[in-house]
Amino acid sequence: MAFPVNQLRNDFPILSTQVHGKPLVYFDNGATTQKPRQVINRLVEYYETENSNVHRGAHHLSNLATVSFEGARNFIAQYINALKTEEVIFTRGTTDSINLVSTCFQSFVHQGDEIIISEMEHHSNLVPWQQLCLSKKARLSVIPVLEDGTLDMETATQMLSPKVKMMAISHISNVLGTINPVKELIAKAHKYSIPVLIDGAQAIAHIPVDVRDLDCDFYAFSSHKAYGPMGAGVLYGKSVWLNKMPPYQFGGEMIDQVFLNETVFNRLPYKFEAGTPNVADVLGMETALHYLETIGIDKIQKYEDKLLKHATSLMLEVPGIKLIGTAKHKTAVLSFVVEGVHPYDLGTLLDQMGIAVRTGNHCAQPLVESLGINGTIRASFGLYNTISEVEYFVASLKKAIAMLL
Amino acid sequence: MAFPVNQLRNDFPILSTQVHGKPLVYFDNGATTQKPRQVINRLVEYYETENSNVHRGAHHLSNLATVSFEGARNFIAQYINALKTEEVIFTRGTTDSINLVSTCFQSFVHQGDEIIISEMEHHSNLVPWQQLCLSKKARLSVIPVLEDGTLDMETATQMLSPKVKMMAISHISNVLGTINPVKELIAKAHKYSIPVLIDGAQAIAHIPVDVRDLDCDFYAFSSHKAYGPMGAGVLYGKSVWLNKMPPYQFGGEMIDQVFLNETVFNRLPYKFEAGTPNVADVLGMETALHYLETIGIDKIQKYEDKLLKHATSLMLEVPGIKLIGTAKHKTAVLSFVVEGVHPYDLGTLLDQMGIAVRTGNHCAQPLVESLGINGTIRASFGLYNTISEVEYFVASLKKAIAMLL
Amino acid sequence: MTINESAQGVVEEFWMFDDWMDKYAYLIELGKDLPVIDSQFKTNNHLISGCQSRVWLHAEEQEGQIVFTADSDAVITKGIVSLLIRILSNHTPQEILEADFSFLESIGLQEHLSPTRANGLASMIKQIQLYARAFQLKSNQL
Amino acid sequence: MTINESAQGVVEEFWMFDDWMDKYAYLIELGKDLPVIDSQFKTNNHLISGCQSRVWLHAEEQEGQIVFTADSDAVITKGIVSLLIRILSNHTPQEILEADFSFLESIGLQEHLSPTRANGLASMIKQIQLYARAFQLKSNQL
């Protein structure tokens, strides 16, 4: 059965808007995705019928909100196949999730220890670990990226040792689209008892995610990159680690008993959820993941792969274009540079033609610099993009390049 | 002119719902407020026409979202009368704002130093400072609360000394409703160069807030307690402090340049805003504050005061009721206990009659224990509550007490 | 009377009231009537966690059957525990362990109660079953 | 020609194009035609911050008037700076400091540009004014 893209597009109100008088072609899904009506409606429904603070109340609305909120946790735990519901911690997003872990790991990292990341990490999975290493006089070891945009697995394997206290790797690169062999890396790291955090920001909306199959110790993602609202995200953590870690933020919800001179902290997951949680956006995130589940993430992956293949073959025909990131296993992210053309100029002209792409270093400055360039243009696809958008994009690209050269 | 409460009630869809077959009487505004249609619509409008990641994009939607987002910062800075727009940092809420400051103050607090809080603090303005003191071997000095629910100002004054590195005080107590004389405390603290953080969670929706008039160094509040969406909040900080403080979380947005071995951080306010910001809820918060401004916070305060006075006089007639918090300067928060009746039982029966109140220790366990009780029932009013709701509440209260005794 | 029969009786009593206010009034009466637990058992040892109010539960064996006594600082909670005790007290450990708790659904209790209370109820049932298991083990060992 | 007159000329040129694609094409042509800055001035000293692309701006005094030269790695940015230079070069510091920049609004540039570009444009104007002020101070001191 063909992928029902036209029907799905109807779910996304923003897709029928115009930009500079042209129909919007939204190819900036790597930065954030658009939201289906179902998700927007869920927010409205919540605020119109259920809104309340959770957990602490004995009244009807508070009960409704609590049941919905904990139901969302339960659904999301199942969606990523967590062993226990309490292993799902709600955060503000990927950056917040990673900072939670890197801050709590201050207790576990000491002078002379090592932390492994890769050269393709987003700043959000790089700077927290770099700063942890700087403050603890630990060493940051960086797995190099090969010409085609894959990890140098040989070097990675050699880096493993009992000195390593954490390996933090992206599931999928936001610049290159590379799907990293994280399962293999995790298995290798576990031989040295190294915990592994996977930055799943670019994975959750594009490929199946099964934390138990991966056997990762932590997995982080953002709602807003998976068709859900902004302001919510998940930190999955194995309960053995979460129980071992000290709390991150302090305040309401995360405490059991407070005395002036000491505090008894709450159990998981509340221990890591200080303050009033963002109930509405968590429910929106649940709805978004449910939306993906209903379509079928396998089908989405297959469809986006078709878009990628088609776009890649068309772009290879355009003179002067160089694709950045050509791994065999990759998602529908097309980073490229054009000889003699500044990405910013190209982005500006594409925007005039209604096409939203991203230009710059994509918050992955070390990677971009290691490639010897000062930025790329990135088109990243989502489930609502179409073959004809791809063709319009390549035609517009040619036109823009002609103007600029 | 009479306060147009009936007209305003029409703005709040949830107020026309029913609970256990009874019209909802929502008196749990201290925990979270309901949202006007304007705020809900702003979220919908954003997701239907503007949604994008901000700052980094060169395309139309990203520009729209960036202009809206920075416009919200500008509006909110004016609303609280900040000197500079960049002194408004967007956070997840009050708890997040306070944790940001307490964590960054790790650099400024050392063994033997002191931090002052008060006995009436919410856990969110207590546990972060307590844990900071525990980890730095500093001393937590606690201003006592007097019988009527006001701060013991004499003792507070005596506590001030050059050893004190921070004073963190709530503008308004969530249990007692007391409006604390924070301007006076700030002036006194500044004589010893002590920075002062004001927890404004319970103030922002009920009284005028002018950070320049208060001359506070930090001011924290949550959107969701001021008729805005969940998931957003503000930390106001004087730029001299914000510039001195190290960053809090690390990731995208908050960096200027990243190299593998070092990072140059971004300028204010971005230095403290790591990761994709919660644009939608920030715009919702702006709309909520704009809504309050349009009505006039002075008018709201006067109206809520009328509700408080009426409720207080009716409740004083009910035998067995003891009001907790009887300060002269207080907002429309009514905490009370009933002799021989467990708050939880009372809350349950009131809920059956459609009335949402809160019971328990209200995340202020040390205060509640110092009062020699194990919890209170709290009715907290908002701009949409009415005199007839107050009367229905007191009548229901009598009925419930009769059942329980 | 078997556990099932007394449970059935409770369900029917509850169905007599249309209005939840009346059901609560009934729970409150039950609560007030609950024979007070011996004060020596009102210790942290007998405290059930997971309740917003405090509940103490004590169990004793009398001629092969378990007798429960309980107390709470909140009277509605006391009514709920009293209801459980009425159904489950004076039965053998085996009978208690085999009991079918679906009657709670028929009453609508679990669904109607706040999650905090529902948690409290679940904790009470768990504690009752723990006692039953403990007594069963003890008698098997004799 | 006064600054105002050349600004007026630029505004009229821009109004000739209905379509922003054509306006961009025009900016690109301007960018390509911009006399290239002497490479000794393409240093960090002459770099303007606040642009997503890099812009170098140099100023020289020639017989009481300031002559600007500039370059950028992005051609549209080059077009924008070229447009500013065309209007403001070969004027006295005093004239530049008194210039009315509202012509940018008439073009619709600031409103149409992305915030990043608008910031960049603001930085360029600030830099031009700084140069003018510096030259003015210098000549006053003579």
Ligand SMILES: Cc1ncc(COP(=O)(O)O)c(C=O)c1O
């Ligand atoms: C006085 C006070 N401070 C802090 C908080 C914490 O606010 P939030 O849960 O929105 O972070 C609250 C609300 O619960 C409060 O009432």
Ligand SMILES: Cc1ncc(COP(=O)(O)O)c(C=O)c1O
């Ligand atoms: C690979 C990767 N990691 C982390 C992030 C940070 O996500 P967020 O900004 O939602 O916290 C992003 C997105 O910007 C990303 O692409």
